[in-house]
Amino acid sequence: MKGNKKRKLSLEKKIGLWGIIFVMPSIVLFSVFSFYPIAYAFVVSLYKKELLSLEAPKFIGLRNYIRLLQSESFWNSVVATLKFSVGTFIPMVVFSLLLATFILGRKRFQKLFQMMYYSPAIMQSAVAALVWLIIFDPRSIANQFMNFILRTRGVDYKWLVNENMLILSTIIVYFWKYIGYFTVLFLAGLASIPKEINEAARIDGASRFQNFIYITLPLLKPTTTLVSITAMIQCLRTFSTQYLFVQAGASIKPIEVITLNIYNTAIRDRNIGRASAMSVLLFLVIMILTVIQLKISRSEETYY
């Protein structure tokens, strides 16, 4: 052993080295299974490449993107994805906010309600889609319920046949499955609002409604934005419900969301270049949303 100072310094360095060793496996895995594929998607989107073909991919520049923007199938998917996402995330945010606010007041039953609303989230998406497929059968309870509510008799509402009803059906499945999850997110946000603020407003004579509109909602704005973007990203990535519905015989056109289109273009049509171009576009949209999301969750700290 030489000088004490030198020894201490090298010891510290030695310990620091362990940190690098600990981090290494993750770095390797992320490089191979996240960064390489996304880079590959960018590169291949510039080539004409067929699935498992032995022919060398041919560089075609932006032609995959140009073709994509001219293709009816792509725009159909964009519309299908937008209809589904907007139709799902707006009711989801509104209802989960309402449910969370209402549950918060019920001291004894809060846990019970939370558990009930959350329970569909533990079902597999495929199972959820399957159960609802049976419910939407012309002879099953979806029609029976509608006939009961609307006082009609024996009307078939064509849940899985009519284009708009089919979209609505996928929205219901998704809404049903994830509403509890977003309710929990809102409950966490509500719990972080100091109780004193609400109490002070009460003493000043604010009604429950005023309290909600003028105090809770503004204070909850970061959570609301965060939950909205999370819900939006989730909706843009939907796949299972649509895939299962199509497997079971529903018509594909109204519900061929972008992820399903990527899958079909790559696997069924064997067009890897084009599927990659779509992947890149999906990536860019979700990346932008995620950046906003991260910004908001970081600014949440300085918020009272």
Added chain:
Amino acid sequence: MRRVDTKNTFSKLLSLVIDVAIWFFLIGFAVFVLIPVVFMFTASLMPARDIMSIPYPWIPRTLHIQNFWQAIKGNDGKFLFPRSILNSLIVASLTTLGTVLLSALTAFGLAKYKFRARNVIFLIILSTMMIPFEAIMIPLYLLIVNIGWQDTYTGLIIPLIASAFGIFIMRQFFITFPDELIDSARIDGANEFMIFWKIALPNSKPAIAALSVLTFRAQWDNLIWPLLVVQSPEKKTIPLYISQFASEKYTNEGALMAAAVIASIPMIIIFLSFTKYFITGAELFTGRK
């Protein structure tokens, strides 16, 4: 004075009405959420003609357990459903184990060791949260085919075990982990890996539990990746089996619901035993800063 009184009774009445309305809303919503679950369980015990009768008989007249037999046996009598349950359990458990160990190790390295580029590495890891799986699934699939992992458990598991979210959660936890514990272990002569294995890991049970539950749930639910990787019927996971079973024309509705019930049981058990962690898991998400 009287006017104040009526105003008081009025506002009391109004508040009562609002209260009742809220109860109706909450209970009505609970009914909406639970009806498909109840439908699944009751229909699994009915012959197809009862399920499709108008009105739907909510209570099964007889217990038609043949449904479960058909679900387990499959339409071709090859008993692939039990196999797919086993596959799902294997894949979800091993992915969870891998994710938890790797996330903890990486997070411990990031939280408790000083080295150059530490923050850059953390940022790079966080940036992978921006990459949606659906955008890389096709190149990932080609990669798996090229290295010969198609139709293997390895191919189903390894690409999914590195999780930025997991590392993030574990790092949050380890940042507050007492340094004294680590230092005293060092003085006792433990090497750094032993400190991680014997001190850090056993002391992070709550974080590990929340991350495990989240990861298991996500992998148990995964359809898209097995859809790409798996080819042979014996390697199918439950979501794959279910989607194929649903598309076979001769499967009756009762058997489908029986399959749905069986597929849900493992997760129901886990949910009822670890409800707390499901809820904290979701909360951790909003809490991330």
